[in-house]
Amino acid sequence: MTRSTELEARRQAAVARGVAGKPLYAERALNAELWDVDGTRFIDFAAGIAVTNTGHCHPKVMQAVADQAAAFTHTCFHVAPFEGYVRLCERLNAMVDTGAANKSLCLTTGVEAVENAIKIARAATGRPGVIAFGGAFHGRTAMGMALTGKVMPYKKTFGPLPSGIYHAPFPNAYLGVSTDEALRGLDTILTSDIAPDEVAAFIVEPVQGEGGFNVAPPEFLAALRARADAHGIILILDEVQGGMARTGRMLSCEHAGVKPDIVTLAKGLGGGFPISAVVGRAELIDAPHSGGLGGTYAGNPLAVAAAHAVLDVIADDDLCARAEVVGTRLRDTLTKAATKVSAIGDIRGLGAMVAFELVDDGDPARPAPDLCNRIIAEAQSRGLILLSCGTRANVVRLLPALTIEDAVLDEGAAILYAAIVAAAGSA
Numbered sequence: 001m002t003r004s005t006e007l008e009a010r011r012q013a014a015v016a017r018g019v020a021g022k023p024l025y026a027e028r029a030l031n032a033e034l035w036d037v038d039g040t041r042f043i044d045f046a047a048g049i050a051v052t053n054t055g056h057c058h059p060k061v062m063q064a065v066a067d068q069a070a071a072f073t074h075t076c077f078h079v080a081p082f083e084g085y086v087r088l089c090e091r092l093n094a095m096v097d098t099g100a101a102n103k104s105l106c107l108t109t110g111v112e113a114v115e116n117a118i119k120i121a122r123a124a125t126g127r128p129g130v131i132a133f134g135g136a137f138h139g140r141t142a143m144g145m146a147l148t149g150k151v152m153p154y155k156k157t158f159g160p161l162p163s164g165i166y167h168a169p170f171p172n173a174y175l176g177v178s179t180d181e182a183l184r185g186l187d188t189i190l191t192s193d194i195a196p197d198e199v200a201a202f203i204v205e206p207v208q209g210e211g212g213f214n215v216a217p218p219e220f221l222a223a224l225r226a227r228a229d230a231h232g233i234i235l236i237l238d239e240v241q242g243g244m245a246r247t248g249r250m251l252s253c254e255h256a257g258v259k260p261d262i263v264t265l266a267k268g269l270g271g272g273f274p275i276s277a278v279v280g281r282a283e284l285i286d287a288p289h290s291g292g293l294g295g296t297y298a299g300n301p302l303a304v305a306a307a308h309a310v311l312d313v314i315a316d317d318d319l320c321a322r323a324e325v326v327g328t329r330l331r332d333t334l335t336k337a338a339t340k341v342s343a344i345g346d347i348r349g350l351g352a353m354v355a356f357e358l359v360d361d362g363d364p365a366r367p368a369p370d371l372c373n374r375i376i377a378e379a380q381s382r383g384l385i386l387l388s389c390g391t392r393a394n395v396v397r398l399l400p401a402l403t404i405e406d407a408v409l410d411e412g413a414a415i416l417y418a419a420i421v422a423a424a425g426s427a
């Protein structure tokens with residue numbers, strides 16, 4: 001019996017079934033490589049779901065955390081604040097272009113950032129309503145579920161969910177949902193369901209993550225901005241997955257040139273340590289009363305230290321430019337694979353946030369989730385970690401560390417190609 005098999009049996013007995021995960025038990029990881037408990041090496045094209053953009057155990061991140069651990073590990077910012085948190089907010093305020101002076105707060109998880117963004121928007125506007133989008137994923141708390149635009153596995157059996165949340169269509173060129181059609185759906189909500197002056201916020205991912213790496217057309221985000229301005233609605237851009245250099249810009253919304261009022265950050269911000277943040281226009285962030293925001297672990301000193309190192313590494317190593325190089329290499333591989341495998345119906349994404357959608361006989365209306373699973377299993381058997389996504393569970397997403405070495409990237413791309421061809425051939 002391998003150690004992985006043994007651990008899998010123990011997991012089945014001890015760990016909640018609702019916590020999904022494949023039987024790949026990590027022992028150590030470095031940059032874009034991971035070794036399991038049986039000594040098998042994997043190239044990691046998942047990065048812990050877009051978290052280790054700066055690679056596993058980046059030496060500068062590890063050093064910053066070790067230095068901080070030698071000083072103190074936890075004070076709770078509400079009890080004894082510390083400079084690192086303040087300085088991180090200063091850096092994030094400078095990083096996000098809202099067109100106004102910003103303020104920030106630190107939290108722990110992506111969904112906590114989302115929850116707080118909604119609290120802030122409601123406090124700032126005095127309005128209850130929030131409009132999110134079909135296919136969105138914003139997290140697993142009650143508010144996160146309510147905002148998420150996918151029932152299985154995120155919402156089913158967990159209701160009732162918070163009220164006041166509406167879902168408008170998200171554009172999807174591949175499935176024939178145009179920007180105009182999506183906006184008509186939004187406008188229908190504003191005439192049929194809730195008046196614009198009762199809506200606190202629109203919340204949208206500029207590139208949908210779990211939803212399938214659907215890129216919002218720039219004109220769609222611009223139209224949301226225009227409607228938000230016209231009706232005093234706050235535009236929250238959820239950059240939890242697409243932010244932190246992943247798409248070739250610090251924030252994915254920069255591609256569209258649309259300024260948010262508030263952004264949510266997490267994942268790549270901590271380089272593997274749990275930290276999230278809400279950054280936005282100062283007068284909005286300051287709307288909630290003192291004591292209304294925060295949390296015991298929010299802005300943990302170790303994670304704050306990691307975030308500073310991550311920001312340094314992104315700037316010093318120009319990881320935005322690197323994301324474009326990595327993304328181009330992946331797209332080239334997929335384009336080549338698509339000449340052999342007609343099931344690759346679409347290749348999309350921005351920078352190093354790349355995905356391909358699998359359909360039967362090239363027909364967008366016929367999703368191929370089984371092939372998606374086979375490709376992921378085939379890749380894993382060849383030493384490459386891949387993840388699926390998409391509302392129809394038929395999309396493979398590629399999220400390697402932006403610091404991945406060229407040789408490892410090439411090796412991973414070659415495995416990806418071989419796995420696609422082999423899995424498609426074995427149907």
Ligand SMILES: Cc1ncc(COP(=O)(O)O)c(C=O)c1O
Pocket residue numbers: 049109110111112114137138139140205209210238239240241242266267
């Ligand atoms: C866009 C987006 N928002 C929010 C979340 C929730 O983040 P977390 O899982 O850290 O709570 C995710 C997680 O995948 C995400 O992709």
